[in-house]
Amino acid sequence: MNSICIKDISKSFNQKQVLKNLSLTVSSGEIFGLLGPSGAGKTTLIKILTGQLSYSGSAEIMGKSCDSLDRSIYSEIGMVMDNSGIYERLTCYDNMMLFAKFNNVKKDVVVNALKRVGLTDVKLSAEKLSKGMKQRLILARALLHHPKILFLDEPTSGLDPATANEIHRLLLELKADGTTIFLTTHNMIEAHKLCNHIALLNEGHIVEFGIPDDICRKYNKENMISILCRDGKTVTIINKPENATQIASYFAEEKVEAIHSSEPNLETVFMSLTGRELDI
């Protein structure tokens, strides 16, 4: 079953077309990653899917058209956007309790949600939180009502690796619980680690769509093998029968520290398709 279904979506701002005939589907219970550089249209697509922007084409979320979403949909989705605000003068607990009351969520669920994202000092004023802690608070708030679909717009952007890893762990837990996660990022390692399917977005077009490993294999045209030798040198050899003796000789001479296939990563694929880098 599909949680999100988009067909021929287009969107323009002041005559500049940001999304051009975009089509994709997101299955229930999967993590879907939309990858693209800044300005590719990732946030615009989330805003369309959550009823914040008008559009042309067809977009459905849980079978409901996004151009006429009933307000009750907001009790079934959670959002972490780069512009999701928090009440800075209130404590973490008070920030959470406000939204808990909107959704009839009990106090112990609030405390557990804060613990789940690693915020233990619930009486701390939100203005004293670091960027990473604020991001965790926004994530905890988005999870408070157990949404069926979670939209995350660059959730780990600007965070330290430890905090980012904590958030990755939490997202995988949510996926295991059956939550559908729609994630935008320009971090291809994050996308490869988390996502069941990804779409590469460039200048409003989807240039590639599929399972991350499949996409990397699809563009593995050079089909190289990389041998890391014990003396620290790296040798790359084309993976074909004629080179089998040469590869075997490295093993015979006990020179091999490690051997890898060297298919391209998502960043390389994106560059080869668009001529642009992802993390800009």
Added chain:
Amino acid sequence: MHVQNITALFYKQIKDSLKNTPVLVLFIVFPIIALVMTQAMKGQAGMDSLFVSMFSTMHCVFTPIMATSSIIAEEKEKNTLRVLFLSNVTLKEYLLSIGGFVLLANLITGSIFLLFTEYSVKQSLIFMASLAIGSLISLVLGACLGLYSKNAAAASGMAISIGMIFAFMPMLANFNSGIEAISKFTFSGQISYFLAGKDVTVFGLIVLVINFVLLFAIATVLYSKSIKED
């Protein structure tokens, strides 16, 4: 409309405003000025009622405009208003809770004016009712300014200008017939008559209703625009 949404936002606003000194000061500035002025001019005939009438009109008009616009504009600037909209909070719920807080705070602090008067119980009740109606219309005007402005600084600039026009117009109307001709069609002009102890007229009530309906319609349009980004 969900009552739990209104009460949750109302309590949030109390907690937030108690830590927001500029908003707190707004609610007490005119009663304190009135207290200082009445004490300074004590013994001069008619001065008590003049100061109470003048500053209670300002309190009833200027304070709710400033407070509501600054609360809403700050929510817009920090994107908490959008988060509320996307959490199934409606305009009515939001305005009732924020407005309820501003109205209550304005009435509590506005009741200080009664300490400087020798109003009878009936006059005091009319004074408080006028204060409530004036504050209600002013806070809807403040909501319009807050929803229209992109940030708190822009809202503050507009609210001060418009707040001063509506707050000072009734006072200036006492000295200029041209201004009076305009002032009597504004809610602040009519409220100043009521706060000064003049008789409540049908014309005055019609002006108040028309002002309220117009401002509420504008607030509704501005709210709808702030949900959709384009």
